[in-house]
Amino acid sequence: MTDRGAGSVLALAAAAYFVQAFSFRAGFMADPIGPGAFPVGIGALLLALALVLVVRGSEAPKLDRPFLVRAAVLLTGLGGFTLALDVVGFVIASTVVMTLTAIVFEGPLVRGLIASFSVSLALFILFVYGFAVPLPMGSLFQPS
Amino acid sequence: MATGWWLAFTPLNVFLSAAGALTGTVVGMLPGLGPINAIAILIPVCFSVGLPPESVLILLTAVYYGSQYGNSISTILLNVPGTPSATVTALDGYALTRKGRAASALAMSAVASFVGGMLSLVGLVLLAPLLARMAIRFGPAEYFALMVFALSTLSGLSGGSFLKAAVATLLGLAFSTVGFDPNSAVARYTFGEIRLLDGVDFVVLTIGLFALSEVMFALESESDKSLDRETRVGFVLEIHEWLSNLGTMVRGSLVGFAIGVLPGAGGTVASFIAYATEKRLHPDGEIGRGDLRGVAAPEAANNAAATGAMIPLLTLGVPGSGTTAVLLGALLGLDVAPGPLFLTEHAEVFWALAASMVVGNVVLLFLNLPLVGAFASILLVPPWFLYPLVLVLSLLAAYSVNGSTFDVVLAVGFGVLGYVLRKLDFPLAPVVLGFVLGGLMETSLRRAMALSGGGWEILFSSWTAITIWGLAVVATVGAFLRGSKVDAIDR
Numbered sequence: 001m002t003d004r005g006a007g008s009v010l011a012l013a014a015a016a017y018f019v020q021a022f023s024f025r026a027g028f029m030a031d032p033i034g035p036g037a038f039p040v041g042i043g044a045l046l047l048a049l050a051l052v053l054v055v056r057g058s059e060a061p062k063l064d065r066p067f068l069v070r071a072a073v074l075l076t077g078l079g080g081f082t083l084a085l086d087v088v089g090f091v092i093a094s095t096v097v098m099t100l101t102a103i104v105f106e107g108p109l110v111r112g113l114i115a116s117f118s119v120s121l122a123l124f125i126l127f128v129y130g131f132a133v134p135l136p137m138g139s140l141f142q143p144s
Numbered sequence: 145m146a147t148g149w150w151l152a153f154t155p156l157n158v159f160l161s162a163a164g165a166l167t168g169t170v171v172g173m174l175p176g177l178g179p180i181n182a183i184a185i186l187i188p189v190c191f192s193v194g195l196p197p198e199s200v201l202i203l204l205t206a207v208y209y210g211s212q213y214g215n216s217i218s219t220i221l222l223n224v225p226g227t228p229s230a231t232v233t234a235l236d237g238y239a240l241t242r243k244g245r246a247a248s249a250l251a252m253s254a255v256a257s258f259v260g261g262m263l264s265l266v267g268l269v270l271l272a273p274l275l276a277r278m279a280i281r282f283g284p285a286e287y288f289a290l291m292v293f294a295l296s297t298l299s300g301l302s303g304g305s306f307l308k309a310a311v312a313t314l315l316g317l318a319f320s321t322v323g324f325d326p327n328s329a330v331a332r333y334t335f336g337e338i339r340l341l342d343g344v345d346f347v348v349l350t351i352g353l354f355a356l357s358e359v360m361f362a363l364e365s366e367s368d369k370s371l372d373r374e375t376r377v378g379f380v381l382e383i384h385e386w387l388s389n390l391g392t393m394v395r396g397s398l399v400g401f402a403i404g405v406l407p408g409a410g411g412t413v414a415s416f417i418a419y420a421t422e423k424r425l426h427p428d429g430e431i432g433r434g435d436l437r438g439v440a441a442p443e444a445a446n447n448a449a450a451t452g453a454m455i456p457l458l459t460l461g462v463p464g465s466g467t468t469a470v471l472l473g474a475l476l477g478l479d480v481a482p483g484p485l486f487l488t489e490h491a492e493v494f495w496a497l498a499a500s501m502v503v504g505n506v507v508l509l510f511l512n513l514p515l516v517g518a519f520a521s522i523l524l525v526p527p528w529f530l531y532p533l534v535l536v537l538s539l540l541a542a543y544s545v546n547g548s549t550f551d552v553v554l555a556v557g558f559g560v561l562g563y564v565l566r567k568l569d570f571p572l573a574p575v576v577l578g579f580v581l582g583g584l585m586e587t588s589l590r591r592a593m594a595l596s597g598g599g600w601e602i603l604f605s606s607w608t609a610i611t612i613w614g615l616a617v618v619a620t621v622g623a624f625l626r627g628s629k630v631d632a633i634d635r
Contacts (some may be wrong), residue, residue, distance in 0.1 A: 006564070011309055014318075017318055019335070021332075024325070024330045030433050031327050031328060031593075031594055032591060032593050033593045033598065035325040035330045038388060038589060038590075039318070039321045040611020042314055042317045042321070043318070045314055046315070046318060047308075049310055049311050049314065052307060061568065067363065067364045068602065071363060071364075073236065074359070074360065074363060075560070078356075078535075078539075078556045078559075079556070081539060081552070082553045083414050085543070085549050086549055094536050094539070097532075097535065098535070098536050101531060101535050102532045103365065103528075105362075105528040105531050106526050106528060107527075107529065107532075108528070112532075115529055115532075116532060119532075120536065123537075123540060130308040131171075133547075134547060135540075135544075136549075
């Protein structure tokens with residue numbers, strides 16, 4: 001993606017943000033400019049600068065194919081983590097996403113798996129019992 | 145006075161300080177927990193054990209200082225800033241790590257924090273009542289001008305394109321408007337999603353932008369060959385380097401302390417402005433590419449601001465930050481009500497607090513300097529283990545903010561955004577600063593408008609405000625001129 005591409009996406013987003021800001025009407029004695037004024041200002045500036053980016057343009061940074069494949073695997077893993085977290089619980093979801101990341105970073109499979117499981121379990125114990133931060137146990141394993 | 149002061153140095157209190165500093169460091173290293181949580185968890189523990197007031201204060205300040213330093217560790221080594229103020233440290237701190245000077249950066253951070261903490265304490269003791277009176281005069285119009293100034297200095301920070309820095313700042317401001325608007329009860333940019341009503345959490349945003357995008361960047365540079373793993377852990381006691389950065393630390397402390405006194409502005413604005421000041425004073429272009437001064441200035445400013453924030457807290461009863469708000473809770477729990485009479489009625493608590501800060505600073509310095517090498521050796525861990533660890537710590541941080549999977553999804557989204565922005569040479573720090581200051585900036589603007597009944601002239605109605613506006617214009621024009629050179633090279 002080039003500056004021109006990024007500028008176009010940004011301009012669209014800024015335009016949407018700007019237009020939406022006009023729908024926030026409240027404005028009363030104690031708040032004369034209301035909740036819309038600040039976003040309107042930001043949206044207008046952002047739109048203007050995005051258009052400058054579009055007009056100016058520049059070269060696109062290179063992305064190579066092997067990286068894109070690995071990034072896709074990583075993002076799929078992250079997506080899977082968010083979907084699975086509440087269902088299978090933190091320890092399993094974390095072990096899977098860590099192992100997957102380790103593989104993407106060309107780590108050894110078995111050692112990666114063992115390390116991921118140990119770290120996930122240790123973090124779970126540390127957060128839940130050490131810091132009293134509840135982590136998902138997994139709805140699969142809860143008696144309903 | 146004397147009794148309060150010496151109370152801090154009993155064996156129990158020195159032990160509490162050391163324990164607090166260590167605990168704080170560990171908690172601070174894990175982004176998402178942060179000093180507020182650490183202190184909030186400890187307060188009931190302190191009360192149930194029945195510690196005397198000064199011991200409670202000593203323990204809590206030690207935890208606070210410790211967590212600030214712990215946060216610097218993850219910022220410098222892994223580019224994972226857990227608090228807004230650490231975002232600035234990430235610029236040069238992480239660049240130093242990439243140059244193989246992680247340990248020096250960590251040591252610099254510890255020394256600068258110490259200098260900032262100690263110098264600002266002198267300020268606290270000498271100037272508290274005077275500064276409190278001045279801070280009251282800082283009305284919403286002045287705050288708004290200050291925010292604009294802070295944001296404009298920042299466009300010059302990245303050293304890259306002015307246009308891109310400005311876009312990044314505006315993006316951050318735009319993100320800050322997401323959520324329920326408390327003044328008018330209007331939900332803005334929530335797209336009907338209840339979980340967005342509270343807005344985007346800072347940790348979720350930074351974890352995504354910095355930490356997750358970092359993992360993707362590391363993935364791109366394959367096995368991370370750009371990092372020289374062997375040399376970057378080497379640690380030498382570079383006392384001459386610390387001495388040569390003394391000026392930077394002193395300036396950072398002054399800026400930090402002055403800004404810290406203003407409620408709400410706090411460590412973030414302080415560290416950004418201190419950093420920008422150094423960058424302007426040293427136009428050799430090294431700051432921003434891994435320079436110890438780029439670590440020293442924000443770290444000193446941040447710690448000094450934390451002390452400065454004690455002034456409105458103690459003399460006006462106005463907590464200027466989340467952490468001081470929790471501290472206020474602790475003070476009230478101890479039957480000590482801060483306010484204009486605090487310095488006379490509770491002199492012993494004031495002196496115990498000042499002394500506890502000295503102890504906290506000293507303990508932290510002596511505890512952490514020897515451990516710098518050990519912390520830096522985290523980087524020797526092979527990438528296939530380090531990055532999954534960073535990844536899962538980030539996800540965990542995003543989750544633990546509200547105990548919500550939705551925040552994890554948001555963080556991943558910000559991670560992708562952060563990667564794209566970095567790839568296109570948009571600086572990330574302005575996004576974070578815009579996001580952090582956006583709320584205060586808008587509130588100040590609307591309060592000013594409420595005062596004037598909608599007349600914009602109120603923004604320029606005092607000399608203080610006009611001076612700040614002038615500084616903001618100078619900063620913006622300067623950044624624009626510098627940035628347009630970079631833009632010209634870009635094309």
